[in-house]
Amino acid sequence: MSWLSGPFLLAATILVMEGFAYVLHRFVMHSKWGWAWHESHHREREGWFERNDLYAVVFALPSILLIWGGLNGGWGDWATWVGAGVAVYGVIYFGFHDVIVHGRLPHRIVPRSTYFKRIVQAHKLHHAVESRDGAVSYGFLYAPRVEVLKQALKASAEARVRAAKGASTAHSSERV
Ligand SMILES: [Zn+2]
Ligand SMILES: [Zn+2]
Incomplete structure (x- = not known):
């Protein structure tokens, strides 16, 4: 070698x-x-x-x-x-x-560089979700821009709300 x-x-x-x-x-x-x-x-x-x-x-x-x-x-x-x-x-x-x-x-x-701040914030956004599904930013040393992650987090939260509503209407119609 x-x-x-x-x-x-x-x-x-x-x-x-x-x-x-x-x-x-x-x-x-x-x-x-x-x-x-x-x-x-x-x-x-x-x-x-x-x-x-x-x-x-x-x-x-x-x-x-x-x-x-x-x-x-x-x-x-x-x-x-x-x-x-x-x-x-x-x-x-x-x-x-x-x-x-x-x-x-x-x-x-204290993270000061743009890169350092970005990866720290990205991992904090990963922890914004405590459940198994719906999390964003799975990487550690590489992360997309924070605005992109926030957008993805919002979309996944909305999707989960829709899914929960769908499940509850399905549930209530079952009972009827
Ligand atoms: Zn962690
Ligand atoms: Zn995780």
Whole structure:
């Protein structure tokens, strides 16, 4: 492996992990099965840990395995770099999501850049919805413009109101 391909693999892994986290958050964590762990993150936390933290434990495993395989298992340097990329993403994710947005550790960081403000606000908008359905902004390090998200949130709330009305009229007509 050339000296450049290691850092390149690390950076590429961080980008791929953001895409992977988006897909997982949207289609697994907010699905029937994934919600059992993720729901705790959309509720008020009691104590420092929440069941949703189990996802972080699960994702630490492939990272540890890849680093171990690269260093001791003869898998090649690529495994170490990819494993390190997963770990670095985990650290960035924890710093941004758990510390800065959710304040799980004390800090004095105030988001000032347009990008930083946007991703913090986008994740707060994700938490505007406490139910499994109807949330917006599933990404972490990338987010659409806040106005776009607010629009989507409004549309999904209106759709849910319509669905609820539809359900209740169907229900009342059943009773008649
Ligand atoms: Zn969520
Ligand atoms: Zn969150």
